[in-house]
Amino acid sequence: MLGEADLGVEYRPLILNPADPDDERALAGLRSTPHIEFNDLRGLLAAEFGRLNDPPETTEGPADDRWVYYPWRRSVLVLPGPQTFRAVRLDRNRYKLTRAEQDRLRTLTVGVVGQSVGHGIAYTLAQEGACGALRLADYDELELSNLNRVPATLFDIGVNKAIVTARRIAELDPYIPVDVRGGGLDAYSVDEFFEELHIVVEECDSLDIKLLVREAARRRRLPLIMETSDRGLLDVERFDLEPDRPPFHGLLGDVAADQLRDLSTRDKAPYVVGLLGAHDLSARMAGSLVEVGETLNSWPQLGGDVVLGAASVATAVRRIGLGRPLRSGRVRLDIDQALDTLTDPDLDTDGPSADIEADPAPATPLERILECAQRAPSGGNIQPWTLHTTGYEIHITLDPRYTTALDIGYRGSAVAVGAALYNARVAAAACDRLGPYELIEATDPPLTAILRPGTGTDPVLAADYPAALSRETNRRIGHGGRIPDSVLSGLAAAAAAEGAQLRAVIDSAALRAMAEVLAESDRVRYLTPQLHSEMFAEMRRPGDDLTDGIDTRSLELAADERAALQIGRRADVMAQLHSWSAGAALGDYARDRVRSSSAVVAVTFRPEPGVRGGGLTDYANAGAAVQRVWIQAQRSGLAVQPMSPVFLFSQTRTELDALSPAYADRLSTLQGRFLEILEVPEQESVALVLRLSYAAAASVRSKRRPVPGGELRG
The missing domain is CATH 3.40.50.720 (NAD(P)-binding Rossmann-like Domain)
Known part of the structure; x- marks a missing residue:
């Protein structure tokens, strides 16, 4: 039996290793000393370690376990070694x-x-x-x-x-x-x-x-x-x-x-x-x-x-x-x-939507054409164009004031201009004012679409007019379900009618893989300062001017997603996550929606010979195909959401470096994986990606800036 003097000091525990002969003798003495309690915590702490997310690697094993005697408690605790012990005890610091x-x-x-x-x-x-x-x-x-x-x-x-x-x-x-x-x-x-x-x-x-x-x-x-x-x-x-x-x-x-x-x-x-x-x-x-x-x-x-x-x-x-x-x-x-400065907290204004007042119906053929053109889709609903009439022509001009860093080389804006031109053609056909059109690529402005209304019509185009006005982005979680082959064929035919191709992902394993690619792309967007700033600059809350940008109510956020968005707005938090190489949850919104989808489709095109990746006119022509596919998808009962991965309009590594210097390597890998999943041939370029699902109707439709007035001659 050991005396009290052998059993540690009055404030420092005695840490014993049974593999050491002296410590083993001390431990034997403790076991033979009356009224000393032993408590083995190793099982409980091992279970805690096993529940850790991202546990650290340790070099410890059972040989590192220690018997710790507290003389003032007359108790011995059996604990794992210090690395394991601290990994569990300090895990909630992270x-x-x-x-x-x-x-x-x-x-x-x-x-x-x-x-x-x-x-x-x-x-x-x-x-x-x-x-x-x-x-x-x-x-x-x-x-x-x-x-x-x-x-x-x-x-x-x-x-x-x-x-x-x-x-x-x-x-x-x-x-x-x-x-x-x-x-x-x-x-x-x-x-x-x-x-x-x-x-x-x-x-x-x-x-x-x-x-x-x-x-x-x-x-x-x-x-x-x-x-x-x-x-x-x-x-x-x-x-x-x-x-x-x-x-x-x-x-x-x-x-x-x-x-x-x-x-x-x-x-x-x-x-x-x-x-x-x-x-x-x-x-x-x-x-x-x-x-x-x-x-x-x-x-x-x-x-x-x-x-x-x-x-x-x-x-x-x-x-x-x-x-x-x-x-x-x-x-x-x-x-x-x-406590003397207590104030009421800011209220969550990203919650369920209220009714939005409808715009007055256009009266004249010109107003109907311009209004339909203005209803075309664009990234972040920035409407990167100006509409005006000049005598016998309607001009849809790409306006660089409305572009963002994601719109590399104005390619995304060109897609939007092409979609707006398609809508103008559709409305003109419905009003018996269809005429020729052309796309002019230059320096200033970079791209102009010109429609010269005439007296013609096109029953196929005219049939798209109501659908073009009611077209919407639907970001609701999907219900799954297989898209019939006949519907997919109809979508491919819509793309082909405008000289484009449709690449579709419908297999569940491929959709899960695509979900991870798009989720990681969103993470990069959050963690890249300029992209993060521009993303939230596009968002509009009730009370803001809703005639452009994304009404946050249209994001269809669940309560936990609204909370995440409030954190996601903060640039300082994003900088912290970047420094930790963390933030996987920033992609949850995209991940959850793609996983709930029935398909992810890409509208692709083959550039004009000699133009690597495609010029702005190529992207504009593909924009018409995007709009036609979107209308056909909604006509088939599908909910449509455009997905804009960060790398979508990048054609070179230099462009990725400029877009997100810290994540260029990651984006290059993601872009390769994205094209591989969609099976896009090397000679094709992607104009836009659409998520298709079966879902309830969207609760909010985006508004548009007012269209100019004017009068057409002829």
């Missing part, structure tokens, strides 16, 4: 702290002087894994009056405060080395306390020790942090960056530590007021200082203020430890004052 950041913080040794406020700080640092080792100092023993702010218990009364803190940390994580200086600090011990420290936190009551600690920190060029539990006062003194900086920011002048020793409460008052600032103290704290020595034994501190202080100090330690900017100075994190 991604507020990444694993790499936790590894970096684990190299820090932090000293905490004073274990009333300091107890909460030291424990918080250990709890967060914000340091690798702690050194604690306090000469005082815990009293009942300390329990208003020290998270200890009645069983700790009479125990040195630093030991109380160390025991509590050991019961949280026995693998954190904690060193205790139960005699506190003085001029003879302060330098030894500072050896191998990286940061010091000062939370003692004695003014002379406060100054003594700062003088030592300045000699050793260590950063010092202090929290004062009144209005969240936090002081940072970066002696590591400013070794000549005066202690206390110079608030006490040139006073020496021996001048502050053994002062009475009355004599301390000028220094305390000088440090805290008479005008900045809370009224209750200032009034309490008047009562110290009269109706109060000492100044008051509240547990909530101490907890707030622990959080602010831990945040400062993380900043210093991770090399993030933190200057010397003072700040107040006044919760009580902040």
Whole structure:
């Protein structure tokens, strides 16, 4: 049987490895000692490890398990090794702290002087894994009056405060080395306390020790942090960056530590007021200082203020430890004052739609032609054209003011112009005003579609007129279901009627593969700053001008998707996800919709000979095919949603590099996979991708900018 002296110290657990003969003998002694409890936690912790998403790789196995004896508890816990233990204990830190950041913080040794406020700080640092080792100092023993702010218990009364803190940390994580200086600090011990420290936190009551600690920190060029539990006062003194900086920011002048020793409460008052600032103290704290020595034994501190202080100090330690900017100075994190500024939160305006007032019906043939052209689809509903009449002609002119980074070389705009021209032809046929048309590709403007109304008609085109006006984007989740071969043939025939081809994905495995490609493309769009900015610039909420852009109600968002969109708007969050190489969930919206689809189809075309990838007239002609396929799909009872992968209009690696420098390699891989799934031959280019599904009707149709007036001659 072992004696108490053999079983560890009063604040540090004894960590035993049964493979070591000495440790095995100590463990045998513990087993034979009466009233020592054994508790094996390995099974529970292994199960937790198995439930982790993205668990880290460890080099540990059963040989790394440890038996940890807590002498003050007379208990032994059996635990996995430190890597596995910390992987589970600190997993919920991610991604507020990444694993790499936790590894970096684990190299820090932090000293905490004073274990009333300091107890909460030291424990918080250990709890967060914000340091690798702690050194604690306090000469005082815990009293009942300390329990208003020290998270200890009645069983700790009479125990040195630093030991109380160390025991509590050991019961949280026995693998954190904690060193205790139960005699506190003085001029003879302060330098030894500072050896191998990286940061010091000062939370003692004695003014002379406060100054003594700062003088030592300045000699050793260590950063010092202090929290004062009144209005969240936090002081940072970066002696590591400013070794000549005066202690206390110079608030006490040139006073020496021996001048502050053994002062009475009355004599301390000028220094305390000088440090805290008479005008900045809370009224209750200032009034309490008047009562110290009269109706109060000492100044008051509240547990909530101490907890707030622990959080602010831990945040400062993380900043210093991770090399993030933190200057010397003072700040107040006044919760009580902040509560005076409560405001109503912003309401979610992306919810279910309300009825949208219908536009007045056009009266003249020209108005019907222009209105139908304006109803054509375009990426982000930006309507990248201007409509105007010149004598005997209707011009649909590509307007570069409305383009975005995704619209590489105006190719997406050209598709939209082609769709608008098709709609104009359809309306002209329905009004018996059909005539010839042409596409003119130039420099300024890049592309112009011209329709010269005449007196002709075309029953096939005219039949599309009502459908062109009612065409809509439907982003609802689909119900699945196979599309009949006859419907797919009809879609292919619609594309062929405008000189294009249709490539379709209908197999469930191929649809799942396509879902992953399009989801990853969306992730890249979110994480590329310019693309992210432009994406949300296109979105419109109720109350905005809805005549262009995407009405957020048309996104058909479920409650969780609306919440995700609110987070997705934030550029700072996207930058953080980019830095972590994370954000897979950013593609969930596309992933879920494609997986629920019946098909994904691409309208493709073969460019004119000698024009690699196709010119703008090629894309415009394919735009007419896109519109014709879309109308045919809706006529067949299908819901249609265009899908615009980031790489859609890219023809070269140089264009991908310009589009998203950080993700060009990824986009190149995705583009190759996309074309492979669709089985698009090398000699064909893709004009647009449509998701087809069986779904309920869309709740909102996008509006359009007003069309110009005018009069046609002839």
